[in-house]
Amino acid sequence: MDERETIRQLVDRVLKDISAHHYASTTQANYRGFYHQLLQCADARGIGAYSSEFGHDFFHSRYRCRLEDVPSPAPRRLSGPRRYLTVLDYYHRYGTLPPRRPSARAIQVLPTELEQALADFNRDCTDRGHSPRAARTRQARVRHFLTYMANHGIPLTAVTGSDLSHYTTTLMSYQPKTVRVILSQVRTFLRFLHRWGLYSQDLSRALPPVRMIPGARLPHSWPIQAVSAVLAAVDRGTPLGKRDYAILLLAARLGLRVGDITTLPLTALHWQTKTVAWVQQKTGRTVELPLLDDVGWAIIDYLRNGRPETEAPCVFVRHRAPFEPFAVDANLHGLLMHYVQQAGVTVPAGAHGMHALRHGLAGRLLSADTPLPVIADVLGHRSTQSTQVYLAVDEAGLRRCALNPEEVLTDVHA
Numbered sequence: 001m002d003e004r005e006t007i008r009q010l011v012d013r014v015l016k017d018i019s020a021h022h023y024a025s026t027t028q029a030n031y032r033g034f035y036h037q038l039l040q041c042a043d044a045r046g047i048g049a050y051s052s053e054f055g056h057d058f059f060h061s062r063y064r065c066r067l068e069d070v071p072s073p074a075p076r077r078l079s080g081p082r083r084y085l086t087v088l089d090y091y092h093r094y095g096t097l098p099p100r101r102p103s104a105r106a107i108q109v110l111p112t113e114l115e116q117a118l119a120d121f122n123r124d125c126t127d128r129g130h131s132p133r134a135a136r137t138r139q140a141r142v143r144h145f146l147t148y149m150a151n152h153g154i155p156l157t158a159v160t161g162s163d164l165s166h167y168t169t170t171l172m173s174y175q176p177k178t179v180r181v182i183l184s185q186v187r188t189f190l191r192f193l194h195r196w197g198l199y200s201q202d203l204s205r206a207l208p209p210v211r212m213i214p215g216a217r218l219p220h221s222w223p224i225q226a227v228s229a230v231l232a233a234v235d236r237g238t239p240l241g242k243r244d245y246a247i248l249l250l251a252a253r254l255g256l257r258v259g260d261i262t263t264l265p266l267t268a269l270h271w272q273t274k275t276v277a278w279v280q281q282k283t284g285r286t287v288e289l290p291l292l293d294d295v296g297w298a299i300i301d302y303l304r305n306g307r308p309e310t311e312a313p314c315v316f317v318r319h320r321a322p323f324e325p326f327a328v329d330a331n332l333h334g335l336l337m338h339y340v341q342q343a344g345v346t347v348p349a350g351a352h353g354m355h356a357l358r359h360g361l362a363g364r365l366l367s368a369d370t371p372l373p374v375i376a377d378v379l380g381h382r383s384t385q386s387t388q389v390y391l392a393v394d395e396a397g398l399r400r401c402a403l404n405p406e407e408v409l410t411d412v413h414a
Helices: 007-020 025-045 052-063 076-094 112-127 132-151 161-169 176-196 224-232 239-253 258-262 293-305 333-343 355-367 372-379 384-393 395-401 405-413
Strands: 275-279 286-290
Touching: 007 025, 007 076, 025 052, 025 076, 052 076, 112 132, 112 176, 132 161, 132 176, 161 176, 224 239, 224 333, 224 355, 239 258, 239 293, 239 333, 239 355, 355 372
Parallel strands: none
Antiparallel strands: 275 286
């Protein structure tokens, strides 16, 4: 970010970049119209350099709505302007177009000291070898914590154990697993501040532990009929349909995690040996699986007839300009639910994510009496302990293990 750059220069750079990325002509015209109004406002106020505060104030004064209060889904009169401003704000900060549609929450303005601490923390995560996906998720959780502190007027230098306790109470509506993840990441941030010298004591110890009962929640999965219906609902005659069909097959037939699907490199596909080998995002382990015929042909169809021309190293890319890989935190939930609605199927409560396809594969393998170590290898688990949770959803297997009460009582009284 060049502090000497004027708003007009910033706008010109954004417009030039979206043109270079082949945005539709009507979309470019909409960007120009919005930025023209913003420039007129800046000229009227005598403002030369762009700032997030000015951008948010312009949005609020023109649309009578704060950027962070725009509902989701946004009404048409607000969705476009929100996009144009968030792109400008992102470009102002990072000097490039955002990799995907940013949310208003992602650019919520924090006090300078908090933004700087968050940036330093993010660099520290990178230096320590954290994966981009993990670092970005952690940053989002820490931003949630910092937003709470900012809204309550608590500077970082004055945080107390009582403040941390009050923050924890705001998480009561979340599932215990989510609370544990959030607090774990906030602990990491507080330890970083302690190493940084901001605190003389390690405040991470003031956060309470979250009790989790192993196996308290069963994995959510779909019956095979629902999976087949969703796959059949994909229009494989379109480029987007070819991409989505291959993505869904990788999850349903090979059990890939969504993070591994969105980042799967072209070099992972070994056609001569009919295998796919990649380094897992979550574990860092290299996994190699057979490339089943239906999965392989779906990927070939996409690469030959559906994938946009792009230099992106990943198999799957976004189909709206710029044609780039998915964002590191993309969960593909919207993609999946679109075809669920198209198929008209009802999925079990809590089973609304791509992970449900992975869980379903594990359940089907168990039903086929596949040994647990083999299932662990397919799912990329480090040990069979992670796989044992699926035993609880294998109803047929559990029935075979059931005891006859009469035989037990007879043995007891014998």
